[in-house]
Amino acid sequence: MPDHAPVITVTNLIKQFGRFAALRGVTAEFDGGKLYAILGDNGAGKTTLLRTLAGLNHPSSGNFSILGANTFRDVCHQVGYMAHPSLLYDEMSGMENLAYFARLYGISQAGHRCSEVIQAVGLDPTLQRPVGQYSQGMRQRMSLARALLNEPKILLLDEPFSNVDLRSAADMVRLLAGLRDQGKTIFVVTHQASLLEGAADEFVWMQSGKIIGRTRALTPPEPGA
Amino acid sequence: MNSTATTSTPSAEGKTVSGITLATLLKDFRLEWRSKDAINSMLFFSLLVVVVFSFSFDPTAEESRQIAGGLVWVAFLFASVVALNQTWARELRNQVLDAYRVSPAPPNSLFIAKALGNFVFVSVLEMLMTPLFIAFYRLRSIGPAWQLLLVAALGTWALVVNGTFFAAMSIRTRSREIMLPLLLFPISIPAILAMVQATTAILNGEGARFWIVLLVTYDLVFTTSCLLLFETVLNAE
Helix, strand or coil, X not given: CCCCCEEEEEEEEEEEECCEEEEEEXXXXXXXXXXXXXXXXXXXXXXXXXXXXXXXXXXXXXXXXECCEXXXXXXXXXXXXXXXXXXXCCCCEHHHHHHHHHHHXXXXXXXXXXXXXXXXXXXXXXXXXXXXXXXXXXXXXXXXXXXXXXXXXEEEEECCCCCCCXXXXXXXXXXXXXXXXXXXXXXXXXXXXXXXXXXXXXXXXXXXXXXXXXXXXXXXXXXXX | CXXXXXXXXXXXXXXXXXXXXXXXXXXXXXXXXXXXXXXHHHHHHHHHHHHHHHHHCCCCHHHHHHHHHHHHHHHHHHHHHHHHHHHHHHHHHHHHHHHHHCCCCCHHHHHHHHHHHHHHHHHHHHHHHHHHHHHHXXXXXXXXXXXXXXXXXXXXXXXHHHXXXXXHHHCCCCCHHHHHHHHHHHHHHHHHHHHHHHHHHHHCCCCCHHHHHHHHHHXXXXXXXXXXXXXXXXXXX
């Protein structure tokens, strides 16, 4: 059964790059076992929020706790992160990439696990081609496989559907919904919100570095709500 | 999906560190073998230095022994900068470094693997180029030649340990190819001085003990400093 207790608590999170504030006091609680779609225009702070939760950006002020820990490092083995770039070595095959990352996570039976996640995202584990020769869509799916490798409790996904064809994107949404049903908490930053309609439990709307509303349906919040 | 992914316990941390270091080192060898980015550039650069200088000078055997130390090490220093820049450049493509940063892998495993990888690349370059230096400059060592191996190992480590660290520092700067020599060369002066003086002393049959001790001390101090500071550099924005 999915556990719906809060797994991430964000309190007045501010992130500045020089004089530009990418996050301007984000405060929110996110329950476990849910799929959140984080939406907003370019520059709304979606990616910065995700990178901050993933420990890649340091907050300028404010704090957050993730799975009860105040630093990402303490729970990094329970979190999967997929960025806009693939985070994969172009010169190595998908299997070689994943085998390397499996070592970083100390995963036992790495070969079996790598095959499992590659198949889960709809790719062939025996594919010998280097990732640099993959199509953009295949690269995105292999990147998702890398994020799933350590069986994370929390998945932070930045634009997983970009450049993916509609059928593959729908497969990815089904996979994510299945993982959510297993109790995982999933955050998806996307500009293709319609793909998550019916699958996402909540739509989190961001604008100018703030969360301006959270809705259960894909309808923007009322201004000032 | 079935649950087969398990993470290591803290008791296995030592084994994990060496395992991750080895995995990263082998991964870097594989990437270099396939791309040959670093080794080709280093080889061409060193070859050019040997040929150009051999046409510029026509030293006697005695003069060769006096200038070879400086010539050899300056050529290797400039050539190694190429490898050092490549080390981190391949981690920046597709932002793969972020995948390492979000993993539980210890930062120092990455640093040690990168430094060892660079040590191997520069050592391979030295092994290939040394016979050419000997042939072009008609070098004959009067002192014990085996000591040159020791100086080469210590000197190469001095170059790559600092170089790996400063290359990591400069990866997020706009002009990192320029930034690395600006940071690396001044701090390498004591090591370069020791390397050149030790090589010249050995070739001329003089004692090189002081310079070798200086190199050992330099290596110990800077290896320790780099290991202590690398995590901060890796996680800097």
